[in-house]
Amino acid sequence: MIIGYDFFGNKFDGNLYDTPIATVGIDEVTMGAGMYDELFVSVDGTIDDTNAKPSNWEIKTIMDATFNNTIEAGTIDGSGHRVTNINLYRREIKSNQDWQLVATFPYDEDYNVYTVVDRFVESGKTYQYCIVPLAENTRGDITKSQPVSITYDGTFISDLNNNFALDLDFELAEMNYNKNSNVATPLNSAYPIVSFGNQNYRSSNVKFLPLTSEQLNGSAKSIDARAERLNRKAVIQFLNNGQAKVIRREDGDMILCVTLGVKSTPKSTSLDTLADVSFDFTEIGALDYNSMDKAGLIASAGKSIYTYDEFGDVYWNNEPINEDARREYRNSFAE
Structure with missing residues (x-):
């Protein structure tokens, strides 16, 4: 926010530029001459007059930097290292269980959405997931999900x-x-x-x-x-x-x-x-890590790409589905 202006044209003198700044492809911002607690960038034009930041990362979020010992602003924290792999873990919420590896897959900078289908969950339980970026032998900080309650019939x-x-x-x-x-x-x-x-x-x-x-x-x-x-x-x-x-x-x-x-x-x-x-x-x-790994049941991820059009709407370059996941969730077989 620059005093007297906002990029949404909601208040004061309106939009700073006659043509709004294109945000597609932004992956780096230079800031200076100030003290900053946080930088949040989104293409979501539905933010109300309060300009309240969403509590969680959303698909229209471009970056969110909190400057807590890092200048990274993505959904994961690689601790300043170049991320090569991503691990997905799961555990039962409010328990003393260790995190169990569910999926592991290489990071590809040409894709910005990874989809993992976790079929091996128990009905009636509430789980929490987390992702951990890896850079060679260095682990980044974990990013935890909201609780996920599981219920299915049959x-x-x-x-x-x-x-x-x-x-x-x-x-x-x-x-x-x-x-x-x-x-x-x-x-x-x-x-x-x-x-x-x-x-x-x-x-x-x-x-x-x-x-x-x-x-x-x-x-x-x-x-x-x-x-x-x-x-x-x-x-x-x-x-x-x-x-x-x-x-x-x-x-x-x-x-x-x-x-x-x-x-x-x-x-x-x-x-x-x-x-x-x-x-x-x-x-x-x-159904622990050792048995699931030996059984070949540690998943990989499907990869997708999305960008935004001039109205800030999401545009998928290819279908956002996992190669392992078929369209019919109940009966589906690999081709």
Whole structure:
């Protein structure tokens, strides 16, 4: 703000220049001859007469410098170093849990939006995320998100690139709680000796009916046998791809597992165009960083670019979606 003027033309003598200053591409500002507490630049022309700064970084924010031991003004603080990578972490809010790495990806200065899809979250919990910039072996300051509450209905099975809702005719067989043991029968004892190992995992079987979205939402007037077959084929290929997966349920239960013994069974002899799919699953670890990393379930990020037009409206140069995230959030498969 320059005394007597503001760049929005709201008060006093109006706009300082006849043509407003273009803010597209601004990434550096030179200031001098003064004492400054903060510099905030935005292309949002809807700021009211109070000129109150938004409490959080918004998509129309250009820069926000607070001059707290740094002259950086972006969404992340690289502590003066050239950022090469960005890590995304998550933890349950108001808990003593450590931050868990969710995604890691290289920083590319040609892009200004990164999208991460985190499918491995528990229903009923509230999480907080943070991003940490990396410069070689130096970590920058963390930038924390607002709390994110998670709620979803139904049962899902997912990996990094695929997601499927086990909605229709879902059946979960009895759950086996496996513990390895050994029974020794010494000759000089009336009772056996039982010893237990460290194994402690679950296994079970799931059956469900995969349907196309048209059949599921009732918009189809008849059964498209070919479409149902191709949809079922995509489901079976996903279950049989040999990759670790996560089953998550609306009650908060989550299982890191592998799927085995995939089968397809027609609904009946007179209705073989629809078929149930069943599979066995075996739990392979906890949902902590070590297990998720070994299972190949640490995500990367989709990259997008946006600029602004002369009215300050956001203009996307390409679709702002993650390559890992498909348009349909419930049933989506990697191409």
